[in-house]
Amino acid sequence: MKKVMMGNHALSYGAMLSRAQVISAYPITPQTQVVELLSEMCSDGTLNAQFIKVESEHSAMASCIGASVAGARTFTATSSQGLALMHEMLHWAGGGRHPIVMGNVNRSMAPGWSIWADQNDSLSQRDTGWMQFYCASNQEVVDTVIQAFKVAEALMIPAMVILDAFALSHTYEVVDVPDQGLVDKYLPPFKPAIKLTPADPRAFGGLTGAEHYMELRYKLETDMEKAPALIEETGREFGKIFGRDLGLVDPYRCDDADFIFVTSGTAGFTARVAVDELRKSGVKAGNLRIKVFRPFPFERVREVLGKVKKAAVVDRNCSYGAGGIFYQEVKSAIYGRPGMPPLIGYIAGLGGRDITTDSFKEIAADAMAKDRAEEEIVWIGVKK
Amino acid sequence: MVEIRFHGRGGQGTVVASKILADAIAKEDKWVQAYPEFGVERRGSPVVAFIRIDDKQIYDKSRIYTPDHVVVVDPTLVEAIDITEGLKPGGTIIINSDRRPEDFPFHGKFKVRTIDATAIAVKHKLGSLATPIVNTAIAGAVTKILGLARLESLAAAIRDGVPIKAEDNVKAATEAYEMA
Amino acid sequence: MRPKKAKKIVFKSAEEMPVMICSVGHQTHNLTGAWRNIRPEIDRSKCIKCGICWKFCPEPSIEVVDEWPVVDYDYCKGCGICAEECPAKCIVMVEEQR
Numbered sequence: 001m002k003k004v005m006m007g008n009h010a011l012s013y014g015a016m017l018s019r020a021q022v023i024s025a026y027p028i029t030p031q032t033q034v035v036e037l038l039s040e041m042c043s044d045g046t047l048n049a050q051f052i053k054v055e056s057e058h059s060a061m062a063s064c065i066g067a068s069v070a071g072a073r074t075f076t077a078t079s080s081q082g083l084a085l086m087h088e089m090l091h092w093a094g095g096g097r098h099p100i101v102m103g104n105v106n107r108s109m110a111p112g113w114s115i116w117a118d119q120n121d122s123l124s125q126r127d128t129g130w131m132q133f134y135c136a137s138n139q140e141v142v143d144t145v146i147q148a149f150k151v152a153e154a155l156m157i158p159a160m161v162i163l164d165a166f167a168l169s170h171t172y173e174v175v176d177v178p179d180q181g182l183v184d185k186y187l188p189p190f191k192p193a194i195k196l197t198p199a200d201p202r203a204f205g206g207l208t209g210a211e212h213y214m215e216l217r218y219k220l221e222t223d224m225e226k227a228p229a230l231i232e233e234t235g236r237e238f239g240k241i242f243g244r245d246l247g248l249v250d251p252y253r254c255d256d257a258d259f260i261f262v263t264s265g266t267a268g269f270t271a272r273v274a275v276d277e278l279r280k281s282g283v284k285a286g287n288l289r290i291k292v293f294r295p296f297p298f299e300r301v302r303e304v305l306g307k308v309k310k311a312a313v314v315d316r317n318c319s320y321g322a323g324g325i326f327y328q329e330v331k332s333a334i335y336g337r338p339g340m341p342p343l344i345g346y347i348a349g350l351g352g353r354d355i356t357t358d359s360f361k362e363i364a365a366d367a368m369a370k371d372r373a374e375e376e377i378v379w380i381g382v383k384k
Numbered sequence: 385m386v387e388i389r390f391h392g393r394g395g396q397g398t399v400v401a402s403k404i405l406a407d408a409i410a411k412e413d414k415w416v417q418a419y420p421e422f423g424v425e426r427r428g429s430p431v432v433a434f435i436r437i438d439d440k441q442i443y444d445k446s447r448i449y450t451p452d453h454v455v456v457v458d459p460t461l462v463e464a465i466d467i468t469e470g471l472k473p474g475g476t477i478i479i480n481s482d483r484r485p486e487d488f489p490f491h492g493k494f495k496v497r498t499i500d501a502t503a504i505a506v507k508h509k510l511g512s513l514a515t516p517i518v519n520t521a522i523a524g525a526v527t528k529i530l531g532l533a534r535l536e537s538l539a540a541a542i543r544d545g546v547p548i549k550a551e552d553n554v555k556a557a558t559e560a561y562e563m564a
Numbered sequence: 565m566r567p568k569k570a571k572k573i574v575f576k577s578a579e580e581m582p583v584m585i586c587s588v589g590h591q592t593h594n595l596t597g598a599w600r601n602i603r604p605e606i607d608r609s610k611c612i613k614c615g616i617c618w619k620f621c622p623e624p625s626i627e628v629v630d631e632w633p634v635v636d637y638d639y640c641k642g643c644g645i646c647a648e649e650c651p652a653k654c655i656v657m658v659e660e661q662r
Binding site: 112 | 576577579
């Protein structure tokens with residue numbers, strides 16, 4: 001059924017169709033509509049879930065962890081300052097192996113106090129043991145929440161479904177809402193092997209000495225390494241049922257490209273428009289949109305990059321002192337491998353500054369004039 | 385691809401108008417993208433909303449800088465701000481006003497159409513005399529003038545998206561559509 | 565009555581900006597009265613000079629001058645708390661002309 005909805009509501013529909021059983025969340029711009037619609041759905045019976053009201057995001061994630069370990073399929077949503085506030089609990093959910101799915105709206109970190117889009121909030125959490133899915137359309141948001149629950153629960157690893165503030169969260173697009181019956185076939189109920197129950201008493205997350213801790217983390221990492229294949233397999237399964245494949249990366253016109261952009265989020269869709277315009281003017285351009293950032297899709301990224309002559313990585317984030325984060329990780333993915341192209345790193349769109357097709361053309365012109373990166377960061381659109 | 389910009393004041397339903405139009409356009413099996421300009425909002429301050437329409441999936445997620453058409457929900461904005469900024473030459477400006485198109489300074493440079501949506505809203509008792517709800521009447525006029533959708537699609541979108549007095553809103557939109 | 569526009573400071577480049585994320589000195593140039601949609605009007609014939617409006621104004625945009633409350637319309641944002649709290653009900657919120 002086709003429906004025009006905003007990105008935030010796409011998150012709500014994803015959680016509703018996935019039959020989330022417990023939702024605990026705290027409001028923050030630009031996420032509030034996610035939780036508003038979910039609480040309406042709970043109160044009118046569309047969604048049979050328990051809604052736990054809390055006084056902060058830290059408590060929201062703590063509640064989610066409690067609910068998840070008790071065996072409930074759990075969902076929450078937040079952004080920026082709220083995500084940062086739950087940082088300690090993100091480590092707990094990741095390390096504790098609690099398959100919570102969380103929608104995060106990419107909003108800049110304060111100060112300066114900003115409600116507009118950039119990726120530092122979610123990327124600052126990349127070490128916490130959560131999967132990270134970056135979406136570029138509201139359709140992708142609904143679909144990815146459903147797939148995220150399937151993968152998270154299979155691997156016992158939590159997942160973030162991430163969308164840009166306003167460019168996606170508050171933008172209305174046409175969404176083909178998946179049929180509930182078909183979603184039920186794709187995503188069976190959550191049945192964890194171990195859970196918090198008086199029938200089988202256990203203690204969770206207790207004091208762990210050096211003789212055990214490392215093995216537990218080794219297990220997390222090796223399970224995380226199963227995720228790329230599982231995401232592709234469940235993505236193909238999704239495609240068979242709903243007609244839309246969900247993979248790790250979205251390459252566009254890369255097969256015969258000399259030069260490509262490497263992008264993520266909504267900028268990754270705007271890049272396509274720039275690619276088409278560049279192609280019209282004779283440049284064999286392409287775009288590689290990275291959809292899954294954790295686990296990092298090493299193989300798929302190497303596959304695409306190995307065939308092109310040069311790539312410009314465009315980051316809507318900055319790790320102060322080391323530059324764009326996707327740039328660093330793409331560089332390390334191809335390090336030492338033969339046949340890889342020079343990479344040049346660009347930072348654009350911080351604090352919600354618009355990234356336009358002109359921005360991409362500026363990046364392409366700059367990259368094509370260089371044989372290799374001449375500095376760690378090329379800033380786009382900054383009034384120096 | 386067609387790009388439209390809406391100008392209104394906070395609290396008049398400009399954003400809802402763009403959402404209803406998006407719904408109506410989607411019912412015609414077209415791709416549509418609608419969003420408000422995001423800033424500090426309060427009742428009475430100028431707000432801007434945007435729509436993109438295309439026959440194929442819309443990938444451009446940047447802001448609209450050079451719209452093809454402009455819609456002005458509150459005529460006092462014509463004096464307050466430059467509603468023609470970035471408007472492509474030959475574009476259409478649709479204004480909620482009881483004045484004639486020739487009365488506006490930009491008539492001639494752009495195609496100007498007026499619709500007295502305020503009078504229509506008051507006639508159908510939408511909102512109050514002080515703050516009539518003009519957005520569905522505007523949606524009706526815009527739909528007809530720019531050929532965005534059939535009247536039935538707009539009516540269905542209004543019934544889906546308007547919380548109260550849906551049928552009165554449909555009547556207002558229909559009257560504006562037929563007058564435009 | 566209402567200030568037309570609050571003065572806005574725009575920096576042309578990163579170099580011009582202070583290193584810390586702070587305002588450029590005091591903010592008195594920011595005439596928040598421009599934000600108002602409704603304004604308080606005090607009826608002196610009913611005012612009992614209790615000072616409650618002055619106490620409750622969050623801005624503060626009410627001064628006491630010769631024992632009378634006087635609204636500073638350059639900054640008053642029209643929140644209506646003074647009208648709500650006035651025990652003599654002598655403050656009325658009036659729509660601003662646009």
